[in-house]
Amino acid sequence: MEIDSSRVDRPGKVDAVVSPYEMIDQNSCSDAQTSKESGQEEGVVAIPLRNIVKTLDRERSVIRLPSYEKVISDSVLYAHASRVLHLETNPGNARALVQRHGDRDVWLNPPPFPLSTEELDQLFELPYKRLPHQDYQGKKMPAYEMIRFSINIMRGCFGGCTFCSITEHEGRVIQNRSEDSIIREIEEIRDNVPEFKGYISDLGGPTANMWRLACDDKAVESVCRRLSCVYPSICSHMNTDHGPLTHLYQRARELPGIKKIFVASGLRYDLAIRSPEYVKELVTHHVGGYLKIAPEHTEEGTLSKMMKPKIDSYYEFKKMFEQFSKEAGKEQYLIPYFIAAHPGTTVEEMVNLALWLKENNFRLDQVQNFYPSPMATATAMYHSERNPLKKLSYKSEKVFTAKGEKIRRLHKSLLRYHDPKNWPIIRETLRNMGRSDLIGDGDMQLVPAEEKRNSSRPAKRPRVQKNSLNKSLNKSQNRKRPKK
Secondary structure (H helix, E strand, O other): OEEEHHHOOOOOOOOOEEEEEOOOOOOOOOHHOOOOOOOOOOOOOOOOHHHHHHHOHHHEEEEEOOOOHHHHHHHHHHHHHHHHHOOOOOOOOEEEEEEEEEEEEEEEEOOOOOOOOHHHHHHOOOOOOOOOOOHOOOOOOOHHHHHHHEEEEEEOOOOOOOOHHHHHHOOOOOEEEOOOHHHHHHHHHHHHOOOOOOOEEEEEEOOOOOOOOOOOOOOHHHHHHOOOOOOOOOOOOEEEHHHHHHHHHHHHOOOOOOOOOOOOOOOHHHHHHOOOOHHHHHHOOOOEEEEEEEEOOHHHHHHHHHOOOOHHHHHHHHHHHHHHHHHHOOOOEEEOOOOOOOOOHHHHHHHHHHHHHHHHHOOOOOOEOOOOOOOOOOHHHHHHHHHOOOOOOOOOOEEOOOOHHHHHHHHHHHHHHOOOOHHHHHHHHHHHHOOOOHHHHOOOOEEEOOOOOOOOOOOOOOOOOOOOHHHHHHHHHHHHHOOO
């Protein structure tokens, strides 16, 4: 049975019907088992429940997305198609999707069910050589050097960050290797990989600390349509016990011939802080002086478009990190990652991030400017300038998007506020915003003036208020945007 995608998430005035695709914005996804009761709006005809029940049969249903021709000519329909695609990523309830391309239909099967631990172990324990292809002999391969002594303990990620497409590649349900299989691979590297000197460069995966974490109710998991198990807060059904992972770390580092095991994969610190013993094990034994984590931003407006936790959880993790480093007698530092020019990020929010960096004495060398990548929700946000995390219509929320060289260069420059090459563009921007008070040599000022001037320092960190600068910058960039 074919279902038009507008029936599950209509881009326009939404029919007041019972919909199994209603997004749940609450802490628990248990409510996903029930549907909203049918309502009646003026001019809207409610469809009887008996006509909707048939759509719940996923084995016999396919959802038709807007055609390719419609999607490329209508950015709202593009965002709508992306939203429906991401709602159909749970193997327990996802439908097949179909889209017209000219005179052909392109069919997309639902995602496969996750592999069991036994099946994943079999795949990882096939007789791999752990060496580059023989055609590369004698050549330096940076990618190989990076992963040469690293071990993948899992697949998948339930974080749902909008700028990432790991969910589409590996699934939202974590697929775990067994502890014994992981230990056997460490021993295989130790005994058979040339030039191994006792150091495992990474014991992780798409996210370092999601191993063995899962929904505690399979019935709820099979019907849940949340795009993230940890945003806007950690689901009450999510098991966050890091005990098994802590035990794995301890067992691995005690193996003969192993000097140190590092954890270099991305870490969800909002999950980690729920298990202080895990943080202690990590900080005491598996950090090589620096630990990279990714708050991505400090401002809630941007974080909500990224589906990332508030900066408060960073402070809590930082406190634990410093405490356990001190107890271990080690001088260690957190290295935070941030993204500039992400959809939804205003210039004011980038200035506030730059002030936060200066206040915390961070001088970033490597920074990331957002680039749209295939299948990511933030890509739909970037192209459509709408928010596909909410129901879409032609009157729905507009999302400011940094497009064009000038505004993107400005966002990146604010992350590197300390680089003299960036001072001219930052000064110009601050003056246009009416924030010349942030120009000077004071501790609470962002960039120095062209020449020293006597000025009083602000008593406390100033916050930037929103104004119309972003709209004018966005309009100027849109006028110059070439046609595709």
